[in-house]
Amino acid sequence: MYLQVSGVSKTYNGRVHALRDVGFGLEKGEFVSVIGPSGAGKTTLIRVLNGAEPCDGGEVVFAGVHLERASGRAKRTLQKNLGTIYQDFALVESVSALENVLNAALPDMAFLPAVLGLFGRARREKAAGLLDRVGLGDKLDAPVRDLSGGQKQRVAIARALMRDPAMLLADEPVASLDPVTGRQILELLKDIQQTEGLTVLMNSHNLALAQTFSDRLIGLRDGAVVYDGPVDRASEQVLAAIYGEGDG
Numbered sequence: 249m250y251l252q253v254s255g256v257s258k259t260y261n262g263r264v265h266a267l268r269d270v271g272f273g274l275e276k277g278e279f280v281s282v283i284g285p286s287g288a289g290k291t292t293l294i295r296v297l298n299g300a301e302p303c304d305g306g307e308v309v310f311a312g313v314h315l316e317r318a319s320g321r322a323k324r325t326l327q328k329n330l331g332t333i334y335q336d337f338a339l340v341e342s343v344s345a346l347e348n349v350l351n352a353a354l355p356d357m358a359f360l361p362a363v364l365g366l367f368g369r370a371r372r373e374k375a376a377g378l379l380d381r382v383g384l385g386d387k388l389d390a391p392v393r394d395l396s397g398g399q400k401q402r403v404a405i406a407r408a409l410m411r412d413p414a415m416l417l418a419d420e421p422v423a424s425l426d427p428v429t430g431r432q433i434l435e436l437l438k439d440i441q442q443t444e445g446l447t448v449l450m451n452s453h454n455l456a457l458a459q460t461f462s463d464r465l466i467g468l469r470d471g472a473v474v475y476d477g478p479v480d481r482a483s484e485q486v487l488a489a490i491y492g493e494g495d496g
């Protein structure tokens with residue numbers, strides 16, 4: 249397995265069980281969606297995977313490296329290999345699309361060039377190329393605040409690609425967008441995943457979109473995996489377990 253999650257639990261304030269004994273594996277190149285209602289633990293799962301949040305127990309092994317045992321350099325290498333995009337884009341609104349993409353390179357730069365913003369020609373060309381790849385070749389210098397929601401998510405995708413990640417984590421990437429724009433963004437994500445051979449783990453509360461773009465679905469409910477299988481076998485019974493009333 250390329251990514252193996254085993255027995256991962258996460259509690260907030262010792263009370264809220266956001267993740268309960270979560271386990272699943274991902275093969276390299278898969279596009280998998282985690283579906284489930286609000287509060288199911290989807291965001292917590294992504295935050296645990298990208299190292300933003302420690303988990304209470306369990307194991308995450310990514311490309312042969314144990315996330316929780318890795319320290320210093322190994323952890324930074326892991327994080328470089330995981331790009332994340334968010335529902336709210338998490339961009340710097342006041343600066344240009346190009347600068348937002350370039351900023352992703354800061355952790356890889358020496359102190360002084362980083363502080364002075366001396367990215368160099370190679371990085372600038374790479375960032376411009378990525379913006380062109382996501383369809384924003386004519387918006388390099390546009391302040392992000394002047395872009396539409398769909399364009400902002402395109403900038404965020406370019407930023408995530410700047411460090412050549414092996415895997416993309418996407419937390420409700422189209423939940424803030426209208427349906428047509430959301431579809432276009434997922435088509436772009438899918439195209440990049442297939443041409444670059446990336447592995448994608450996407451959170452979504454939109455079952456129809458997840459079914460359209462994913463190879464496999466993982467259903468979360470109250471922090472526990474209640475389904476892990478093909479999109480077309482997510483029967484009504486399974487969907488009731490994920491979304492339904494009662495004890496599922």
Ligand SMILES: Nc1ncnc2c1ncn2[C@@H]1O[C@H](COP(=O)(O)OP(=O)(O)O)[C@@H](O)[C@H]1O
Nearest residue numbers: 260264265266285286287288289290291292293
């Ligand atoms: N920082 C936090 N502090 C306390 N509780 C949190 C925090 N983040 C999330 N939770 C709780 O953890 C559970 C899972 O939340 P979350 O991972 O955001 O789910 P989802 O993304 O599926 O909506 C919810 O009950 C939520 O209220």
Ligand SMILES: [Mg+2]
Nearest residue numbers: 290291292420
């Ligand atoms: Mg969430």
